[in-house]
Amino acid sequence: MLIDSHVNLHAPQFDEDRDAVIARARAAGVGLMVEISDRLTTFEATHALAVAHDDIWCTVGVHPHEAKDAADLTAATLIDLAQRPKVVGIGECGLDFHYDFSPRDIQAAVFRQHIAAARETGLPLVIHTREADEMMAQILREEHAAGPFKMLMHCYTSGVELAKIAAELGAWFSVSGIATFKAAEDVRAVIRAMPADRIIVETDCPYLAPIPHRGRRNEPAYVGLVLEKLAEIRGWSADEADRITTEAFFGLFDRVPRPQ
Template sequence: MLIDSHVNLHAPQFDDDREAVIDRARAAGVGLMVNICDRVSNYAACRAVAEAPDIWCTVGTHPHEAKEAPDLSPETLIALAADPRVVGIGECGLDFHYDLSPRDIQARVFRAHCAAARATGLPLVVHTREADEVMGAILAEEHAAGPFRILMHCYTSGSELARRCAELGAWFSVSGIATFKAAGDVRAVIREMPGDRIIIETDCPYLAPVPHRGRRNEPAFVGHVLEKLAEVRGWSRDEAETRTTDAFFNLFDRIPRP
């Protein structure tokens, strides 16, 4: 069974053919998908996709959208996470590349998500870009206040942050970026990730893997990510599928394993 741990199926790019996209994923052997919330105000749309028995969801606000609710409270996230279809807190974090929200607000909202992950026991789905030092410091500080599980989603940051996160017990997800010709630095970090804490994702509709690069991404393409991960790690495809499936259910333990 293939699992796509990070989809954005409620995105407007899928408005014309959402059900067909989901059907293609199932036909390609994708047995589970996690639909990722981009902002709390859009949670209802994210949750609606998770009515399907093989699709689950998260609740959170992306750092790009942090300015929308600068005083977002852990209690708001905790209340929404009581829904049994919610299996994670996020996507949240820091993005200092685009700075679409002020950095202090990004950090404040991110800490609210950390507190919610700590309180609920659900994994924290973390987005980080060009914020390695601050991200590492916040995660270490918040984790010291009380541990919680961490998923470094679509990890493309540096080896030092990866090491710090691994020491905190973090999981890492590999995306289609690993297939890009120029992504040798990303593949180098993937080789050093803890082998029992790697999962795969598409981040669709973004980041379509080779040979679909430049097209709208779909969960049906996640097999290409798995194949590249196997190649990079020196695993067989079957071993990569077993390892990533085990890691997924160890992380997202609100989802019953078939």
């Protein structure tokens, strides 16, 4: 069974054919998808997708790009929304210093509220980090010292040192279509060093379509291509990659029941 741990099916790119995209994913063998919340204003749409489909679950959170519009966000709000059925994670949240769409201090403050919510609920934290390795490492170390929490370094493309620190703190890592890109050897080098029992796969659709679909809209149906590349990078057989990433997924998203 294929699992896509990070989809954005609520995105407008799917407005014309969302049901067909979901059907294609199932036809490709995708048995579970986690629909990711990127802002509270679209959480109702995100949650509705999960409620409407037995094989879709969801998270609640605010992407760092949107942090400026949620500067007053509290952990209590996230904790309250996380009580809804089929919410299995907190995020996507974190730091993005590449675009700086939100002020860095606000990104950090909003991120810490997500961490508090993850700690309180026991739900895994879905972390976005881009060109913010030093501050991300500082925040993760400080917050982990205040009390442990489960975390996923989603679509990890940051540096070796941050990966090492996150791994030491018990983080999981997800691999995306970027691993298939010709110029992404630095990403593949980090993937080779990730803890084997804490690696999962994702599409991050509609973004980051793997080769041979690069440059076009990504879909959950393509997650098998990511898994194939991960197997190649790690020297695993297809069956090993499937088994290892499936076990890692359920170890992280432990509110998602295993299909019978």
